[in-house]
Amino acid sequence: xxxxxxxxxxxxxxxxxxxxxxxxxxxxxxxxxxxxxxxxxxxxxxxxxxxxxxxxxxxxxxxxxxxxxxxxxxxxxxxxxxxxxxxxxxxxxxxxxxxxxxxxxxxxxxxxxxxxxxxxxxxxxxxxxxxxxxxxxxxxxxxxxxxxxxxxxxxxxxxxxxxxxxxxxxxxxxxxxxxxxxxxxxxxxxxxxxxxxxxxxxxxxxxxxxxxxxxxxxxxxxxxxxxxxxxxxxxxxxxxxxxxxxxxxxxxxxxxxxxxxxxxxxx
Amino acid sequence: xxxxxxxxxxxxxxxxxxxxxxxxxxxxxxxxxxxxxxxxxxxxxxxxxxxxxxxxxxxxxxxxxxxxxxxxxxxxxxxxxxxxxxxxxxxxxxxxxxxxxxxxxxxxxxxxxxxxxxxxxxxxxxxxxxxxxxxxxxxxxxxxxxxxxxxxxxxxxxxxxxxxxxxxxxxxxxxxxxxxxxxxxxxxxxxxxxxxxxxxxxxxxxxxxxxxxxxxxxxxxxxxxxxx
Numbered sequence: 001x002x003x004x005x006x007x008x009x010x011x012x013x014x015x016x017x018x019x020x021x022x023x024x025x026x027x028x029x030x031x032x033x034x035x036x037x038x039x040x041x042x043x044x045x046x047x048x049x050x051x052x053x054x055x056x057x058x059x060x061x062x063x064x065x066x067x068x069x070x071x072x073x074x075x076x077x078x079x080x081x082x083x084x085x086x087x088x089x090x091x092x093x094x095x096x097x098x099x100x101x102x103x104x105x106x107x108x109x110x111x112x113x114x115x116x117x118x119x120x121x122x123x124x125x126x127x128x129x130x131x132x133x134x135x136x137x138x139x140x141x142x143x144x145x146x147x148x149x150x151x152x153x154x155x156x157x158x159x160x161x162x163x164x165x166x167x168x169x170x171x172x173x174x175x176x177x178x179x180x181x182x183x184x185x186x187x188x189x190x191x192x193x194x195x196x197x198x199x200x201x202x203x204x205x206x207x208x209x210x211x212x213x214x215x216x217x218x219x220x221x222x223x224x225x226x227x228x229x230x231x232x233x234x235x236x237x238x239x240x241x242x243x244x245x246x247x248x249x250x251x252x253x254x255x256x257x258x259x260x261x262x263x264x265x266x267x
Numbered sequence: 268x269x270x271x272x273x274x275x276x277x278x279x280x281x282x283x284x285x286x287x288x289x290x291x292x293x294x295x296x297x298x299x300x301x302x303x304x305x306x307x308x309x310x311x312x313x314x315x316x317x318x319x320x321x322x323x324x325x326x327x328x329x330x331x332x333x334x335x336x337x338x339x340x341x342x343x344x345x346x347x348x349x350x351x352x353x354x355x356x357x358x359x360x361x362x363x364x365x366x367x368x369x370x371x372x373x374x375x376x377x378x379x380x381x382x383x384x385x386x387x388x389x390x391x392x393x394x395x396x397x398x399x400x401x402x403x404x405x406x407x408x409x410x411x412x413x414x415x416x417x418x419x420x421x422x423x424x425x426x427x428x429x430x431x432x433x434x435x436x437x438x439x440x441x442x443x444x445x446x447x448x449x450x451x452x453x454x455x456x457x458x459x460x461x462x463x464x465x466x467x468x469x470x471x472x473x474x475x476x477x478x479x480x481x482x483x484x485x486x487x488x489x490x491x492x493x494x495x
């Protein structure tokens with residue numbers, strides 16, 4: 001039989017062993033469950049990343065497709081028509097009738113000249129060199145000056161706050177948003193006054209484009225594959241917020257908020 | 268059994284001293300969180316308590332007087348320390364509120380018990396109640412650990428090892444200390460010594476976990492220095 005002292009030692013050893021086993025078991029369970037949670041977390045994060053990248057890629061492809069369609073339409077509607085007409089004039093020249101031939105030749109020259117100008121405009125508007133070489137503000141100044149020359153619009157460009165130069169590709173995306181908005185105003189709004197404001201704040205850039213055109217009922221358009229969709233998608237690539245307010249007879253206001261950090265812009 | 272108890276006290280004192288010294292050296296590291304900068308307070312009070320226990324043992328064996336005031340005061344300091352430690356660790360409002368509630372309740376009870384306690388004998392109830400507060404803090408931490416995004420490897424988290432050590436000690440000592448009080452009243456000295464040996468072992472294991480926590484902290488600190 002064990003004496004009291006031996007019994008006590010035995011109790012102590014058994015209790016200690018049990019406690020240590022419980023401790024080891026507890027730590028193992030905690031670490032195991034935490035690692036499981038971590039694996040699930042990283043897996044979800046990866047899936048989210050892939051989904052986001054796919055959505056981004058899809059957006060980029062759609063924007064690209066829309067751009068090609070714009071170029072195609074521009075070439076077909078303006079440039080193609082003018083060159084076709086010039087060709088018609090030249091085909092129907094009657095060298096026996098000098099006056100008519102001269103008139104037709106002059107008209108053809110004028111049409112070809114206009115077509116070259118239009119082609120030059122398309123090329124210039126598609127080119128990213130203006131933004132990449134001069135920055136967003138200078139590029140906007142060129143764009144607004146070009147539009148102002150037509151005499152149809154009174155354009156105000158207002159830049160407030162301390163200018164922060166974003167990465168070139170981000171500024172290019174912003175420039176495209178503004179170009180798209182101006183394009184829409186020229187084609188659909190019948191506006192006379194266009195107001196472009198760039199506010200450089202502490203953590204974000206706010207872009208506001210306002211016109212006094214005829215406006216539209218927002219429910220009708222609802223992002224139906226037009227330039228509005230492109231603008232929204234471009235704003236999304238900058239992790240920005242895009243908002244449009246428009247009513248018939250009142251005009252249109254587009255607002256884009258772009259944070260300076262966490263922009264993942266690709267054209 | 269008494270020999271084992273004495274050896275444990277000595278080993279425990281050495282381990283606690285080692286833990287105290289490392290916690291002091293960590294204070295010198297720059298850019299470590301505030302709760303680690305003040306961490307030295309706990310091993311230091313544990314070391315003082317250990318010395319007080321040894322001294323009391325010798326005094327009692329000679330004069331049958333047990334000086335309890337230091338032990339109860341140290342328990343109060345430890346209670347305040349862990350409350351402040353966890354409050355400074357947590358950033359989120361909900362967790363901080365839970366810690367505040369646990370801290371205030373635990374501190375009030377310990378304070379009241381400390382004031383009304385007679386100082387002529389050891390009082391294990393106060394230690395048991397105090398450790399219950401620590402259990403609550405640890406549960407709040409573990410709950411938060413699983414709620415938040417698990418971005419870091421758990422074995423490299425210094426706070427994890429410290430909390431595990433504290434939790435393990437607090438969970439078992441919360442029930443063992445009242446048992447000690449009961450055995451003391453029953454005059455069952457042998458079993459009482461066994462329980463006290465087990466508690467001492469828990470303290471030693473706790474401080475070994477603290478040392479593991481310091482190791483992770485130092486490694487992190489060196490890694491961050493290397494990056495810069």
